[in-house]
Amino acid sequence: MRDFSGDHRWLSLNTATVRKQGDFVAIADACGRHGIRGVSPWRDQVATVGLENAVRAVRDNDLELSGYCRGGMFVADEAHRAQEHDDNRRCVDEAVALGAPCIVLVVGGLPQYSRPGSAASKDIVNARAQVDDGIADMMEYAKQASMPLAIEPLHPAYAADRACVNTTEQALDICDRLDPNRTGMLGVALDVYHIWWDPKLMGQIVRAGRDRLLAFHVCDWLVPTTDILNDRGMMGDGVIDIKSVRAAVEAQGFAGYSEIEIFSHGWWDRPMDEVLQTCIERHKSVV
Numbered sequence: 505m506r507d508f509s510g511d512h513r514w515l516s517l518n519t520a521t522v523r524k525q526g527d528f529v530a531i532a533d534a535c536g537r538h539g540i541r542g543v544s545p546w547r548d549q550v551a552t553v554g555l556e557n558a559v560r561a562v563r564d565n566d567l568e569l570s571g572y573c574r575g576g577m578f579v580a581d582e583a584h585r586a587q588e589h590d591d592n593r594r595c596v597d598e599a600v601a602l603g604a605p606c607i608v609l610v611v612g613g614l615p616q617y618s619r620p621g622s623a624a625s626k627d628i629v630n631a632r633a634q635v636d637d638g639i640a641d642m643m644e645y646a647k648q649a650s651m652p653l654a655i656e657p658l659h660p661a662y663a664a665d666r667a668c669v670n671t672t673e674q675a676l677d678i679c680d681r682l683d684p685n686r687t688g689m690l691g692v693a694l695d696v697y698h699i700w701w702d703p704k705l706m707g708q709i710v711r712a713g714r715d716r717l718l719a720f721h722v723c724d725w726l727v728p729t730t731d732i733l734n735d736r737g738m739m740g741d742g743v744i745d746i747k748s749v750r751a752a753v754e755a756q757g758f759a760g761y762s763e764i765e766i767f768s769h770g771w772w773d774r775p776m777d778e779v780l781q782t783c784i785e786r787h788k789s790v791v
C-alpha cells in the first residue's frame with residue numbers, strides 16, 4: 505500500500521467538495537495554490553464556466569482528472585429516453601475535452617427521479633433492466649472515444665432517487681454482462697461512503713481486479729448522519745476504516761488518485777483554503 509503520509513501527490517479533489525465556495529476556475533486555481541494535482545469536476549460546474557474555460561483552468565494549473573461526474577440517470581419513461589441518450593453522449597464529449605480517465609456513472613433510480621418529468625413508476629426491476637440497456641448504449645459511443653465508464657454503486661438509501669445499483673457485487677455483475685472480455689471500457693468507481701458497510705466488499709474488490717477498479721472516492725460516515733445526501737464527513741471524523749479499503753484496492757494494483765468527495769453543509773460553509781488544507785492533512789493521516 506502506498507505511503508500517503510509524506511505528501512499529497514495522490515490526492516484528487518472532487519470539486520463538489522467546495523462547490524459553494526467558488527466556481528470551477530476558482531477551485532482549479534485553489535488546487536494549484538495548494539499543490540493538489542488531481543480534480544474530478546461535475547458537469548454543472550463545468551457548464552457554469554463553459555467547457556473551454558474549464559479545459560484552460562485544468563491546463564493552467566497543471567491538473568489531471570481522476571474522473572468526470574457524472575453520466576448516467578439511465579432510467580426514464582419513453583418520452584425522456586432521447587434526452588437521456590443525447591445527454592450521455594454530450595457527457596462523453598466533455599470528458600474527452602477535459603482529458604478525463606473515466607466517466608463516473610450514477611445510474612438513476614425510479615424514472616420520475618432519474619429523469620424528472622418521466623411518468624411515475626414503482627418498478628425497480630424494470631429500472632435495473634433499463635440501467636443495463638442504458639449503459640450498453642452509452643458504451644457504444646464511449647468506446648469510440650476510448651472513454652471508460654465507471655459504475656458507482658450507491659448506498660441502498662438512494663435506490664429510489666439516484667441509483668438502483670447499490671452494491672459492488674451488483675455493479676460487477678453488470679460489468680460481467682456488458683463487458684465479459686474485460687476490455688477496460690467498463691468498471692466501477694468505489695466510494696467508501698456507499699460501500700463500507702457491505703459484508704461482501706473485500707471479496708468483491710478482489711473480484712473486480714485491477715482492470716475494473718477505475719476510481720476510488722473517500723469521505724467518512726458520520727454517526728449520526730443527519731442528511732443522507734449532504735452530511736458526509738471529512739475523513740477521520742466518522743467510522744469508516746478508510747485505510748483498509750484503500751489497502752484492498754491497491755492490493756489489486758489500483759494506483760490512481762484517492763478522490764475526496766464530501767457533500768456537507770458544514771464544510772461548504774468554511775473558506776475554500778481551510779477546507780483544502782484540512783483535506784490535505786487528513787489525506788496524509790487517515791486515508
Ligand code: ZN
Nearest residue numbers: 656695721765
Ligand atoms: Zn463518489
